[in-house]
Amino acid sequence: MRRRERGFTLLEILVVLSLLAVLLVLLSGALLGANRAVSKAQRYTVSLDEMRAAQQFLRTAISEALPLDVTEDDSQADGFFMGTSERLQFVATLPGVLGGGIQRFTLQRGAEGLQVAFSRLEAQTTASRDEPQVLLTNLAALQFSYRGISPLGQPTGWIDQWPWPRRLPSAVRIAARVDGPVPWVTQVIALRLNLSSGATGE
Template sequence: MMRSVRGFSLMEVLAALALLTIVLLGVYSGIGTATRIVRSGDDAIERMDEIRSAQTFIRDELAQALVMPYGETDDGDVLVFDGRAQTMKFVAPLPGYLSRMGAQLLTLALVDDGRERQRLEVTLALIPPDGGDPQPLGEPEVLLRGIRKGGFAYRGMDDQNRPMDWQDEWADHRRTPLLVRIHLDADGGVAFPDMVAPVRIDASASRNGFFSGRGTRGPVIR
């Protein structure tokens, strides 16, 4: 005897398709969420690497700062360190093969990048051995983009050898500060911790005879 075979009704087929659609949508949503999480994690790691690289470069260069005048003020005083709220200039050797060109003038600057953002960039210039004006080396290199706001501050010793408060501008261009603080409010969901970097050179260098008064140009031997 042959048994009658009962198939699926139209309602059962539609219900199964609806259930399958819901399951597929859930799977697709889960995959999309996982992809976004992975991409966000990759972006955060990349941003952390950018911030770490910028901090390392600045810290290393400040640690190698040289008491080497690179110019003169209008009054004839030598320029050794020029520190302002948005720019910083000093002389230091570069790492690796770049140091073969000798000490160079580094200019760190916070530059308007549009859309109410700034970028941190460095400009290099060779210091001629004859005491001439520094010669720029190519275009500025960007260390970090996507900065909402930021600034530099400086701290050193006063004439009575007492610690000074943090200053937005380093007034005595003839000597270096003891410490440089860098504050950057960066995009990307990764904080740029306030960095306080020591400057290797003694801040009282200009008062201890490393170079004398006005009109001195060129390298100074310690």
């Protein structure tokens, strides 16, 4: 007489289902963790690229500041380099890929981050202004400082305001704090055309 085939009991089925549920939970946790790691890496890469691009632009633009005395309106003091702790304005040549020409650069912290504005110099007393462009987002703090030679021939050390708009400093330091995965490394930019020791004093 043949024996009756034995099937799975309800308890065995419940145990198998429980094990499958545990495996699915572990697998979904691993996938979520991997997705978070990928997203974090992407945010870091984007922030790093933005930081490098901003620092490269600042190094190139500030180092090539020119001693060209241009005035946009009567309310603005004559000079070619005006620097405070939160705002920097100078004259330089814009790279060809961005339109070229001699322009007045204005760097300052705006609502969206570190901004740069260009004023194309069409004549000595007029200029066409472009909308400010954001160089770096998530900017929590920004400070410019300057070092050069005074009209008396004395080194200034680092100062928060450049008091001689008709003289170029020898270097500009940019300190900042950024809310993001990539910290800002303080930049010290030497001006290639340094007239601080030979310009006529003020």
